[in-house]
Amino acid sequence: xxxxxxxxxxxxxxxxxxxxxxxxxxxxxxxxxxxxxxxxxxxxxxxxxxxxxxxxxxxxxxxxxxxxxxxxxxxxxxxxxxxxxxxxxxxxxxxxxxxxxxxxxx
Numbered sequence: 001x002x003x004x005x006x007x008x009x010x011x012x013x014x015x016x017x018x019x020x021x022x023x024x025x026x027x028x029x030x031x032x033x034x035x036x037x038x039x040x041x042x043x044x045x046x047x048x049x050x051x052x053x054x055x056x057x058x059x060x061x062x063x064x065x066x067x068x069x070x071x072x073x074x075x076x077x078x079x080x081x082x083x084x085x086x087x088x089x090x091x092x093x094x095x096x097x098x099x100x101x102x103x104x105x106x
Contacts, residue, residue, distance in 0.1 A: 041052040080088040 035057075036053060036055045038055065039053045042050045044050060074092070077091045078088050079091060
């Protein structure tokens with residue numbers, strides 16, 4: 001059994017609350033995240049170096065890497081040990097996906 005007088009009294013309040021929530025979300029919704037931009041390497045006060053950033057807009061991070069995936073990104077990392085500053089090591093990496101796991105090739 002539907003009690004129409006109660007529904008007629010509550011319906012404007014329910015619609016007003018829904019409209020208020022929608023307007024509030026439209027006016028004060030969070031801003032979308034900013035895309036990563038390129039930046040030069042920065043030497044910090046403690047002697048560490050924040051590496052330079054060169055985003056690749058064409059490369060999209062996959063949520064799941066299928067078996068037999070192809071190489072998506074190639075990079076090189078130069079590592080310089082603190083105890084021997086005259087012998088940096090250059091490590092080439094090729095990131096590829098096989099069987100759902102990201103692995104590095106040398």
